[in-house]
Amino acid sequence: MTPTATRNQGRVDALLARMTLREKIGQMTQPEKNSATPDDVRAHALGSVISGGGGNPEPNTPEAWRAMVLGFREAARESRLGIPLLYGVDAVHGHNNVVGATVFPHNVGLGAIGDPDLVRRVARATAREVAATGVRWTFAPAVSIPVDVRWGRTYEGYGQDPELVGRLAAAYVEGLRGVDWASPDALLPSVKHFLADGAARHGTSTRWDRAAVKSLSDDPTLANAHLAADFLEVLDRGAWTIDQGDVDVDERTMREVFLAPYRAALAAGALNVMASYGSWHGLRMHEHRHLLTDVLKGELSFEGFVVSDWAAIDQLDPDYEACVERSVNAGIDMVMVPFDWRRFMDALEAAVERGAVPLARIDDAVRRILVAKERLGLFDGADEPELEPPLDVVGHPDHRRIAHEAARRSPVLLKNRGEALPLPPTLPALLVAGAAADDVGLQCGGWTVSWMGAAGPITPGTTLLQGLRRWLPDTELMVEPDGRGSARAPAGLVVVAEEPYAEGMGDRHDLDLPAVDVSLIERVRARVDTLVLVVYSGRPVVLGAAAQLADAIVAAWLPGSEGAAVAEPLVGASGFEATLRTRWPIRSADLPLHPFGAEPHAGARPLFEIGQGLRTAPWSDATTPA
Ligand code: GLC
Numbered sequence: 001m002t003p004t005a006t007r008n009q010g011r012v013d014a015l016l017a018r019m020t021l022r023e024k025i026g027q028m029t030q031p032e033k034n035s036a037t038p039d040d041v042r043a044h045a046l047g048s049v050i051s052g053g054g055g056n057p058e059p060n061t062p063e064a065w066r067a068m069v070l071g072f073r074e075a076a077r078e079s080r081l082g083i084p085l086l087y088g089v090d091a092v093h094g095h096n097n098v099v100g101a102t103v104f105p106h107n108v109g110l111g112a113i114g115d116p117d118l119v120r121r122v123a124r125a126t127a128r129e130v131a132a133t134g135v136r137w138t139f140a141p142a143v144s145i146p147v148d149v150r151w152g153r154t155y156e157g158y159g160q161d162p163e164l165v166g167r168l169a170a171a172y173v174e175g176l177r178g179v180d181w182a183s184p185d186a187l188l189p190s191v192k193h194f195l196a197d198g199a200a201r202h203g204t205s206t207r208w209d210r211a212a213v214k215s216l217s218d219d220p221t222l223a224n225a226h227l228a229a230d231f232l233e234v235l236d237r238g239a240w241t242i243d244q245g246d247v248d249v250d251e252r253t254m255r256e257v258f259l260a261p262y263r264a265a266l267a268a269g270a271l272n273v274m275a276s277y278g279s280w281h282g283l284r285m286h287e288h289r290h291l292l293t294d295v296l297k298g299e300l301s302f303e304g305f306v307v308s309d310w311a312a313i314d315q316l317d318p319d320y321e322a323c324v325e326r327s328v329n330a331g332i333d334m335v336m337v338p339f340d341w342r343r344f345m346d347a348l349e350a351a352v353e354r355g356a357v358p359l360a361r362i363d364d365a366v367r368r369i370l371v372a373k374e375r376l377g378l379f380d381g382a383d384e385p386e387l388e389p390p391l392d393v394v395g396h397p398d399h400r401r402i403a404h405e406a407a408r409r410s411p412v413l414l415k416n417r418g419e420a421l422p423l424p425p426t427l428p429a430l431l432v433a434g435a436a437a438d439d440v441g442l443q444c445g446g447w448t449v450s451w452m453g454a455a456g457p458i459t460p461g462t463t464l465l466q467g468l469r470r471w472l473p474d475t476e477l478m479v480e481p482d483g484r485g486s487a488r489a490p491a492g493l494v495v496v497a498e499e500p501y502a503e504g505m506g507d508r509h510d511l512d513l514p515a516v517d518v519s520l521i522e523r524v525r526a527r528v529d530t531l532v533l534v535v536y537s538g539r540p541v542v543l544g545a546a547a548q549l550a551d552a553i554v555a556a557w558l559p560g561s562e563g564a565a566v567a568e569p570l571v572g573a574s575g576f577e578a579t580l581r582t583r584w585p586i587r588s589a590d591l592p593l594h595p596f597g598a599e600p601h602a603g604a605r606p607l608f609e610i611g612q613g614l615r616t617a618p619w620s621d622a623t624t625p626a
Pocket of ligand 1: 051052053090139192309310503
């Protein structure tokens with residue numbers, strides 16, 4: 001143990017010795033912000049409060065965020081022992097809940113680039129914007145390795161290469177730290193979801209009882225999705241059939257594929273891990289003592305604390321007392337309750353008093369939480385409001401420049417028949433079809449302002465169309481969101497997008513391009529000499545006939561708020577450099593399609609293999625076209 005750690009340990013132990021059992025349990029309790037007040041935080045010495053996806057103040061402004069968070073933090077200071085509170089958010093691609101924040105490409109796009117330095121800069125900018133609003137904990141990076149890309153969280157992962165995932169996750173953790181964990185603009189990372197969240201098998205999720213399906217509003221968590229589409233229709237498409245499901249890989253694969261990125265992220269200093277909703281051979285992670293305690297805390301010597309996922313312990317047993325007892329005994333240190341937190345505190349206190357949960361387990365959990373707070377400098381005034389970044393860093397041009405770079409570099413050029421790309425600056429006319437060409441919400445995807453995300457001008461940003469206007473000033477842009485015009489053009493650009501989703505709401509039975517998109521592509525194909533297809537998606541999609549109809553195919557993923565940057569490789573202002581990090585299927589029936597050992601479709605050939613990504617040179621390097 002380094003001297004600092006030893007000194008801090010002494011201070012932590014001295015504080016622990018002064019705490020009542022109820023205060024210790026308070027530190028292990030994490031309500032969501034609408035379920036507890038600052039007075040509750042003060043009276044019960046609550047250790048943390050969170051905003052779930054879309055858990056925004058009204059108005060949703062950086063100022064209102066800071067006022068809300070500081071209200072909870074100051075209340076914690078006024079509790080009997082004044083133990084600082086950690087506020088947590090899902091800043092998974094920037095401070096994405098906050099309107100006006102910089103929204104970076106989702107991890108699927110950062111993985112396609114594979115540049116740790118860029119990831120580090122993205123994390124650092126994110127940390128500055130999040131800390132400016134008083135928040136010091138983000139539930140990122142996800143080190144999810146998506147095995148079946150029909151999974152709605154595929155885009156939260158960097159890809160199917162464990163070594164790359166580990167390298168980028170470590171860079172993200174370093175970026176969140178900055179110069180020191182105790183800096184006022186350092187964020188506590190939460191490496192998630194432990195373990196093997198991305199290996200859940202299609203059809204094994206029990207998150208939604210489809211036979212008993214009544215109304216979305218009956219589920220306080222899923223009601224937060226505020227779905228525009230009909231929930232039964234979303235369920236019929238496959239929602240909640242994979243996420244939170246069962247993993248049946250062997251121990252060797254578990255260690256070599258899914259545990260490996262945690263080793264890298266913990267080595268970078270991460271002091272929090274979030275448990276996965278899923279199960280391994282039927283035993284849920286939230287009560288998996290072997291993995292949570294023996295492996296993570298024992299074998300990997302993890303000093304930090306494990307937080308549960310949102311209401312995840314409730315799924316362990318119909319009896320809530322059993323849920324609390326089994327999860328805490330297995331190694332969960334803080335419980336994201338998030339609603340009835342008093343019930344949780346009472347249940348845990350009763351479990352300790354009846355000897356079902358040893359006091360030593362409580363002390364271990366609280367010590368881990370206090371060590372993390374101590375490491376963040378919260379006991380040394382690192383969270384004095386005046387030391388934190390000013391609010392004008394939220395959405396700062398310097399951060400948007402980083403997001404622009406990432407959005408420019410992340411598109412993967414999958415096909416380029418006849419060197420259709422880059423488009424020449426002398427192009428007389430370009431037909432631009434598809435609503436997604438000019439829609440910030442569609443290019444950002446889920447976890448943006450709201451939990452599920454949404455189409456439309458949901459936050460300030462730039463779009464691909466704006467980028468085309470900038471780089472093709474002498475080209476007539478024929479903009480047709482529905483592509484129902486009749487005039488011909490030498491080239492056409494069709495932009496299609498998955499409708500935004502998050503978590504299991506994005507699970508699908510198949511990934512076929514919707515018929516409306518295929519029809520759009522066919523209509524434009526009939527009117528142009530060269531057709532370029534751009535796909536905004538969180539994962540590979542099944543292109544079907546479009547794979548032949550298009551001369552060029554670009555996987556642009558979910559580039560975030562700076563979508564104008566996507567125009568740059570298309571027009572030769574920059575070159576394509578990114579590559580595929582997951583296998584791209586020919587047909588949905590071939591899924592899951594992954595590189596890990598034998599698979600149901602071992603013989604299935606992908607349309608595009610991991611590593612696919614054509615390169616182009618920017619016009620400035622190449623000879624300018626005649
Ligand atoms: C969600 C997600 C997790 C997120 C948490 C808080 O259900 O599984 O990734 O950090 O709840 O929003």
